[in-house]
Amino acid sequence: xxxxxxxxxxxxxxxxxxxxxxxxxxxxxxxxxxxxxxxxxxxxxxxxxxxxxxxxxxxxxxxxxxxxxxxxxxxxxxxxxxxxxxxxxxxxxxxxxxxxxxxxxxxxxxxxxxxxxxxxxxxxxxxxxxxxxxxxxxxxxxxxxxxxxxxxxxxxxxxxxxxxxxxxxxxxxxxxxxxxxxxxxxxxxxxxxxxxxxxxxxxxxxxxxxxxxxxxxxxxxxxxxxxxxxxxxxxxxxxxxxxxxxxxxxxxxxxxxx
Numbered sequence: 001x002x003x004x005x006x007x008x009x010x011x012x013x014x015x016x017x018x019x020x021x022x023x024x025x026x027x028x029x030x031x032x033x034x035x036x037x038x039x040x041x042x043x044x045x046x047x048x049x050x051x052x053x054x055x056x057x058x059x060x061x062x063x064x065x066x067x068x069x070x071x072x073x074x075x076x077x078x079x080x081x082x083x084x085x086x087x088x089x090x091x092x093x094x095x096x097x098x099x100x101x102x103x104x105x106x107x108x109x110x111x112x113x114x115x116x117x118x119x120x121x122x123x124x125x126x127x128x129x130x131x132x133x134x135x136x137x138x139x140x141x142x143x144x145x146x147x148x149x150x151x152x153x154x155x156x157x158x159x160x161x162x163x164x165x166x167x168x169x170x171x172x173x174x175x176x177x178x179x180x181x182x183x184x185x186x187x188x189x190x191x192x193x194x195x196x197x198x199x200x201x202x203x204x205x206x207x208x209x210x211x212x213x214x215x216x217x218x219x220x221x222x223x224x225x226x227x228x229x230x231x232x233x234x235x236x237x238x239x240x241x242x243x244x245x246x247x248x249x250x251x252x253x254x255x256x257x258x
Contacts, residue, residue, distance in 0.1 A: 053098060055091040057081065068098040075099065075107035079114050089115065089128065096135060105142040112136055133167035 053068040071078055078095055081087075092115035099108035116132050137160040144156035 053094070055087075055094050057085045057087060057091065059085050068095065071095070071098065073104060073107065075104075075110045079111055082111075083114070083118065089119070093131070093135065096139075100135075100139055100142065105139040105146075109136055109139045112139075130167045133163045137161075137163035137167070 054065045055068065056063055057066050058064075066078075066081070075095075082092055082095065092111060096108040096112040096115075099105070099111060112132050112135055116129055116136075119129055119132075140156045140160035140163060144153045144160065147153040147156060
Protein backbone atom coordinates (compact mmCIF):
# COMPACT_ATOMS: atom_id res chain seq x y z
CA UNK A 1 0.00 0.00 0.00
CA UNK A 2 1.40 3.42 -0.94
CA UNK A 3 1.43 6.12 1.73
CA UNK A 4 -0.34 9.39 0.95
CA UNK A 5 1.83 12.43 0.25
CA UNK A 6 0.15 14.26 3.13
CA UNK A 7 1.62 11.80 5.60
CA UNK A 8 5.25 12.60 4.98
CA UNK A 9 7.65 13.94 2.35
CA UNK A 10 9.82 11.35 0.59
CA UNK A 11 13.44 12.32 0.12
CA UNK A 12 15.48 11.47 -2.94
CA UNK A 13 18.35 9.75 -1.06
CA UNK A 14 18.31 6.03 -0.35
CA UNK A 15 20.24 4.08 2.23
CA UNK A 16 23.31 2.21 1.10
CA UNK A 17 22.90 -0.51 3.76
CA UNK A 18 19.65 -2.52 4.06
CA UNK A 19 18.31 -2.80 7.58
CA UNK A 20 17.22 -5.93 9.35
CA UNK A 21 13.52 -6.79 9.32
CA UNK A 22 12.82 -5.26 12.74
CA UNK A 23 15.28 -2.36 12.46
CA UNK A 24 14.40 1.29 11.97
CA UNK A 25 17.07 3.95 12.44
CA UNK A 26 16.40 7.64 13.14
CA UNK A 27 19.04 10.18 12.09
CA UNK A 28 19.17 13.91 11.57
CA UNK A 29 19.64 15.36 8.11
CA UNK A 30 20.24 18.93 6.98
CA UNK A 31 18.26 21.69 8.70
CA UNK A 32 17.61 19.35 11.66
CA UNK A 33 15.00 17.39 9.71
CA UNK A 34 14.22 13.92 11.04
CA UNK A 35 15.14 11.04 8.74
CA UNK A 36 13.66 7.57 9.07
CA UNK A 37 15.45 4.56 7.52
CA UNK A 38 13.23 1.52 7.01
CA UNK A 39 13.61 -2.14 6.13
CA UNK A 40 13.44 -1.60 2.38
CA UNK A 41 16.50 0.65 2.51
CA UNK A 42 14.54 3.82 1.69
CA UNK A 43 15.35 6.89 3.77
CA UNK A 44 12.37 9.18 4.28
CA UNK A 45 12.82 12.85 5.09
CA UNK A 46 9.76 13.58 7.21
CA UNK A 47 10.33 17.31 7.08
CA UNK A 48 9.87 17.58 10.85
CA UNK A 49 12.00 19.40 13.34
CA UNK A 50 12.28 17.89 16.81
CA UNK A 51 9.79 20.40 18.27
CA UNK A 52 7.03 19.93 15.64
CA UNK A 53 3.90 18.08 16.66
CA UNK A 54 3.68 14.62 15.12
CA UNK A 55 2.24 11.22 15.86
CA UNK A 56 3.81 7.82 15.25
CA UNK A 57 1.77 5.40 13.13
CA UNK A 58 2.51 1.82 12.13
CA UNK A 59 1.44 -0.01 9.00
CA UNK A 60 2.54 -3.50 7.92
CA UNK A 61 5.22 -3.51 10.61
CA UNK A 62 6.68 -0.17 9.44
CA UNK A 63 6.53 2.88 11.70
CA UNK A 64 6.39 6.40 10.36
CA UNK A 65 5.67 9.90 11.62
CA UNK A 66 2.62 11.88 10.57
CA UNK A 67 2.97 15.65 10.63
CA UNK A 68 -0.01 17.23 12.38
CA UNK A 69 0.73 20.50 10.61
CA UNK A 70 -0.09 18.75 7.31
CA UNK A 71 -3.59 17.80 8.45
CA UNK A 72 -6.38 18.74 6.07
CA UNK A 73 -9.27 20.86 7.30
CA UNK A 74 -11.44 17.87 6.37
CA UNK A 75 -10.85 15.29 9.10
CA UNK A 76 -12.16 12.33 7.11
CA UNK A 77 -8.73 11.52 5.64
CA UNK A 78 -6.88 11.30 8.96
CA UNK A 79 -9.77 9.35 10.49
CA UNK A 80 -9.42 6.70 7.78
CA UNK A 81 -5.66 6.59 8.36
CA UNK A 82 -6.10 6.15 12.11
CA UNK A 83 -8.63 3.39 11.58
CA UNK A 84 -6.50 1.66 8.95
CA UNK A 85 -3.45 1.65 11.21
CA UNK A 86 -5.49 0.60 14.27
CA UNK A 87 -3.93 3.55 16.03
CA UNK A 88 -3.84 3.82 19.79
CA UNK A 89 -6.07 6.16 21.72
CA UNK A 90 -3.26 8.69 22.33
CA UNK A 91 -2.91 9.40 18.61
CA UNK A 92 -6.64 10.00 18.21
CA UNK A 93 -6.63 12.46 21.11
CA UNK A 94 -3.52 14.26 19.81
CA UNK A 95 -5.14 14.75 16.41
CA UNK A 96 -8.33 16.01 18.04
CA UNK A 97 -6.38 18.35 20.29
CA UNK A 98 -4.48 19.74 17.30
CA UNK A 99 -7.69 20.45 15.41
CA UNK A 100 -9.13 22.23 18.45
CA UNK A 101 -5.92 24.21 18.94
CA UNK A 102 -6.11 25.57 15.40
CA UNK A 103 -9.78 26.48 15.87
CA UNK A 104 -11.39 23.60 13.97
CA UNK A 105 -13.58 22.22 16.75
CA UNK A 106 -15.92 20.44 14.33
CA UNK A 107 -13.07 18.34 12.95
CA UNK A 108 -11.92 17.64 16.52
CA UNK A 109 -15.39 16.37 17.39
CA UNK A 110 -15.44 14.14 14.29
CA UNK A 111 -12.06 12.58 15.15
CA UNK A 112 -12.72 11.92 18.84
CA UNK A 113 -16.32 10.80 18.26
CA UNK A 114 -15.04 8.21 15.79
CA UNK A 115 -12.53 7.07 18.40
CA UNK A 116 -15.35 6.65 20.94
CA UNK A 117 -17.23 4.48 18.44
CA UNK A 118 -14.13 2.37 17.84
CA UNK A 119 -13.68 1.92 21.61
CA UNK A 120 -17.33 0.92 21.93
CA UNK A 121 -16.77 -1.89 19.42
CA UNK A 122 -14.16 -3.46 21.70
CA UNK A 123 -16.21 -2.68 24.83
CA UNK A 124 -13.54 -0.47 26.38
CA UNK A 125 -14.04 0.37 30.07
CA UNK A 126 -15.63 3.70 30.98
CA UNK A 127 -12.36 4.99 32.45
CA UNK A 128 -10.81 4.96 28.96
CA UNK A 129 -13.76 6.78 27.36
CA UNK A 130 -14.29 9.43 30.06
CA UNK A 131 -11.47 11.76 28.84
CA UNK A 132 -12.97 11.67 25.35
CA UNK A 133 -16.38 12.78 26.66
CA UNK A 134 -14.78 15.65 28.56
CA UNK A 135 -12.86 16.70 25.44
CA UNK A 136 -15.99 16.54 23.28
CA UNK A 137 -17.89 18.62 25.84
CA UNK A 138 -15.21 21.32 25.67
CA UNK A 139 -15.40 21.34 21.87
CA UNK A 140 -19.19 21.73 22.00
CA UNK A 141 -18.74 24.73 24.32
CA UNK A 142 -16.26 26.22 21.84
CA UNK A 143 -18.88 25.96 19.10
CA UNK A 144 -21.52 27.40 21.42
CA UNK A 145 -19.38 30.48 22.08
CA UNK A 146 -18.47 31.02 18.43
CA UNK A 147 -21.98 30.47 17.03
CA UNK A 148 -24.00 33.62 16.29
CA UNK A 149 -27.37 31.90 15.92
CA UNK A 150 -28.90 31.62 19.39
CA UNK A 151 -30.76 28.37 18.70
CA UNK A 152 -27.67 26.61 17.34
CA UNK A 153 -25.57 27.95 20.21
CA UNK A 154 -28.10 26.59 22.70
CA UNK A 155 -28.02 23.19 20.99
CA UNK A 156 -24.22 23.01 21.29
CA UNK A 157 -24.46 23.96 24.96
CA UNK A 158 -27.01 21.20 25.53
CA UNK A 159 -24.69 18.74 23.79
CA UNK A 160 -21.88 19.81 26.12
CA UNK A 161 -24.05 19.16 29.17
CA UNK A 162 -25.13 15.77 27.80
CA UNK A 163 -21.50 14.75 27.27
CA UNK A 164 -20.59 15.82 30.80
CA UNK A 165 -23.45 13.69 32.08
CA UNK A 166 -22.09 10.72 30.14
CA UNK A 167 -18.68 11.32 31.72
CA UNK A 168 -19.81 11.82 35.31
CA UNK A 169 -23.32 10.38 35.34
CA UNK A 170 -26.61 12.14 35.90
CA UNK A 171 -27.97 13.62 39.11
CA UNK A 172 -31.72 13.79 39.57
CA UNK A 173 -31.49 16.60 42.12
CA UNK A 174 -34.03 15.03 44.46
CA UNK A 175 -32.97 15.32 48.08
CA UNK A 176 -33.87 12.59 50.58
CA UNK A 177 -36.94 13.30 52.65
CA UNK A 178 -36.20 14.48 56.16
CA UNK A 179 -37.29 12.20 58.98
CA UNK A 180 -40.71 12.83 60.41
CA UNK A 181 -40.70 15.21 63.32
CA UNK A 182 -41.27 13.55 66.65
CA UNK A 183 -43.62 15.43 68.91
CA UNK A 184 -42.09 16.00 72.34
CA UNK A 185 -43.88 14.46 75.24
CA UNK A 186 -45.38 16.72 77.88
CA UNK A 187 -42.92 16.32 80.67
CA UNK A 188 -43.50 18.18 83.87
CA UNK A 189 -40.42 19.97 85.14
CA UNK A 190 -39.03 18.24 88.14
CA UNK A 191 -38.48 20.39 91.22
CA UNK A 192 -35.37 19.35 93.08
CA UNK A 193 -36.20 18.32 96.61
CA UNK A 194 -34.97 20.53 99.43
CA UNK A 195 -32.41 18.38 101.10
CA UNK A 196 -30.96 21.00 103.49
CA UNK A 197 -32.88 24.18 104.55
CA UNK A 198 -29.66 25.90 105.66
CA UNK A 199 -28.15 25.64 102.16
CA UNK A 200 -31.31 27.14 100.71
CA UNK A 201 -31.20 30.04 103.19
CA UNK A 202 -27.60 30.80 102.30
CA UNK A 203 -28.50 30.87 98.62
CA UNK A 204 -31.39 33.25 99.32
CA UNK A 205 -29.12 35.55 101.36
CA UNK A 206 -26.58 35.51 98.54
CA UNK A 207 -29.23 36.50 96.04
CA UNK A 208 -30.44 39.29 98.32
CA UNK A 209 -26.93 40.67 98.70
CA UNK A 210 -26.46 40.57 94.96
CA UNK A 211 -29.75 42.36 94.42
CA UNK A 212 -28.77 45.00 96.96
CA UNK A 213 -25.43 45.57 95.19
CA UNK A 214 -27.19 45.92 91.88
CA UNK A 215 -29.62 48.41 93.41
CA UNK A 216 -26.70 50.51 94.71
CA UNK A 217 -25.06 50.38 91.33
CA UNK A 218 -28.27 51.51 89.67
CA UNK A 219 -28.55 54.38 92.14
CA UNK A 220 -25.00 55.48 91.37
CA UNK A 221 -25.72 55.33 87.65
CA UNK A 222 -28.88 57.42 88.09
CA UNK A 223 -26.98 60.00 90.11
CA UNK A 224 -24.26 60.22 87.46
CA UNK A 225 -26.89 60.54 84.78
CA UNK A 226 -28.58 63.44 86.64
CA UNK A 227 -25.20 65.13 87.12
CA UNK A 228 -24.39 64.83 83.42
CA UNK A 229 -27.84 66.11 82.52
CA UNK A 230 -27.37 69.14 84.79
CA UNK A 231 -23.96 69.87 83.30
CA UNK A 232 -25.43 69.63 79.82
CA UNK A 233 -28.22 72.06 80.70
CA UNK A 234 -25.67 74.43 82.19
CA UNK A 235 -23.55 74.32 79.04
CA UNK A 236 -26.62 75.02 76.93
CA UNK A 237 -27.45 78.08 79.05
CA UNK A 238 -23.87 79.37 78.79
CA UNK A 239 -23.89 78.86 75.05
CA UNK A 240 -27.24 80.62 74.70
CA UNK A 241 -25.96 83.57 76.75
CA UNK A 242 -22.78 83.79 74.68
CA UNK A 243 -24.81 83.78 71.46
CA UNK A 244 -26.95 86.64 72.81
CA UNK A 245 -23.85 88.61 73.76
CA UNK A 246 -22.42 88.00 70.29
CA UNK A 247 -25.63 89.31 68.71
CA UNK A 248 -25.42 92.46 70.87
CA UNK A 249 -21.82 93.03 69.82
CA UNK A 250 -22.75 92.67 66.17
CA UNK A 251 -25.51 95.24 66.58
CA UNK A 252 -23.12 97.66 68.33
CA UNK A 253 -20.56 97.19 65.58
CA UNK A 254 -23.16 98.00 62.90
CA UNK A 255 -24.17 101.21 64.72
CA UNK A 256 -20.58 102.43 65.07
CA UNK A 257 -19.79 101.51 61.45
CA UNK A 258 -22.42 103.96 60.22
